[in-house]
Amino acid sequence: MDKLSMSMLIFVACGVVLLIVHVIRRGRVFARSADYLRLLESGASVEEANRLAASLFKSTSDPDYDRKAVLRAKMISDMHFGGKQMPIIRLARSKGFYD
DSSP, X not given: OOHHHHHHHHHHHHHHHHHHHHHHHHHHHHHHHHHHHHHHHTTOXXXXXXXXXXXXXXXXXXXXXXXXXXXXXXXXHHHHSTTOSHHHHHHHHHTTOOO
């Protein structure tokens, strides 16, 4: 393999890794924002909802709860937003969510 081919392979591999990292991060923000909105609706304050939503996907969080948060977020997205994530993230941010 010549140097140009090797450079292209490395470039593509780095792009794939960056894309995967972005998709994972966006999915977590999506699930946290949906959980934030759910917490607000159940009566939590903005601060409390942010604190609890931020605890998702941490090394100390419950993996089963994290998985259920993802499923709830997807269900809300499918039912109310045509499967799109950004409207939920924007709505949560407009109500005080930070990620």
